[in-house]
Amino acid sequence: MPDLWMPGARSCDVGDHAPTDTQYPAKAIAHITWDRNATAAKPADLVPFANLLTYFRGGGVGMAPHILWDPFSGQVAQFYPATSRSKSVVDLAGGTRTNRAGKVVIQIEALFFPYCRVNGTVYATLADTPCKGWDALNSWVHSWGVPNTWPMGRPADFTPHRSESVWETAGGWYGHSQVPENDHQDPGSWPGFASAPTPSKPTYEPFPGANFFRSGRRSPIIAAMHKRLVAEGCNKYASQANADVWGAGDERSYAAWQRKLGYAGTAADGIPGATSWAKLHVPNV
Numbered sequence: 490m491p492d493l494w495m496p497g498a499r500s501c502d503v504g505d506h507a508p509t510d511t512q513y514p515a516k517a518i519a520h521i522t523w524d525r526n527a528t529a530a531k532p533a534d535l536v537p538f539a540n541l542l543t544y545f546r547g548g549g550v551g552m553a554p555h556i557l558w559d560p561f562s563g564q565v566a567q568f569y570p571a572t573s574r575s576k577s578v579v580d581l582a583g584g585t586r587t588n589r590a591g592k593v594v595i596q597i598e599a600l601f602f603p604y605c606r607v608n609g610t611v612y613a614t615l616a617d618t619p620c621k622g623w624d625a626l627n628s629w630v631h632s633w634g635v636p637n638t639w640p641m642g643r644p645a646d647f648t649p650h651r652s653e654s655v656w657e658t659a660g661g662w663y664g665h666s667q668v669p670e671n672d673h674q675d676p677g678s679w680p681g682f683a684s685a686p687t688p689s690k691p692t693y694e695p696f697p698g699a700n701f702f703r704s705g706r707r708s709p710i711i712a713a714m715h716k717r718l719v720a721e722g723c724n725k726y727a728s729q730a731n732a733d734v735w736g737a738g739d740e741r742s743y744a745a746w747q748r749k750l751g752y753a754g755t756a757a758d759g760i761p762g763a764t765s766w767a768k769l770h771v772p773n774v
Contacts, residue, residue: 509574554577714761
């Protein structure tokens with residue numbers, strides 16, 4: 490089971506937990522705190538993280554999200570466990586369960602308002618900020634089955650778009666501006682999803698299996714192995730021609746390598762095994 494409380498987040502449990510409607514797909518809702526109104530002509534200093542933390546634990550507890558995230562410092566505070574509903578959206582009686590319609594409905598409040606000023610720099614959109622901590626936050630939300638998709642489009646402005654049918658049937662990320670029964674226009678923008686890391690190429694060639702080494706097999710792997718056997722002083726080749734083709738010279742040379750490792754008898758038959766191969770350190774090709 491994923492972590493109910495995001496690793497590394499400050500735990501600020503406000504109690505009042507309530508279950509979600511798990512017959513619906515998993516969702517996340519993106520908000521900005523928008524706690525000051527500023528313009529390009531009149532920017533304003535960002536409100537301190539501690540102020541919002543106090544607010545959501547005190548007078549604003551009735552509007553607390555799951556997560557308060559500071560994209561400038563990377564600080565994260567969590568007020569509800571992932572499987573509870575939180576309260577940062579309007580949820581009208583008798584309508585769709587806006588704060589519960591999902592296996593999880595994780596609500597994220599980013600500490601931001603348009604044209605906030607931080608250390609002398611003014612930021613027009615959330616996506617312009619350093620977005621510190623976003624990758625870890627996104628990974629935690631994704632671990633709860635929330636797809637890295639925007640069913641109604643990634644927010645690019647402060648224009649609301651809402652569809653109750655999409656909301657109820659499609660999992661993924663929604664802006665507050667896309668949640669039914671609500672009239673807010675935030676977040677205006679949101680950082681892109683963390684890309685999956687590109688698997689690094691191993692330094693050494695993985696063992697291709699004993700059946701790979703058959704007479705006449707041509708491969709750059711065999712050529713790389715040939716060079717390593719010569720470098721290890723196990724050169725039993727009659728010729729350096731066709732170094733990429735498995736043959737009797739390879740078998741004799743590999744048997745010499747096996748004997749160098751201490752193998753004897755049938756264990757030094759010249760056919761590579763996984764252990765001896767790993768110790769040969771054949772470069773990845």
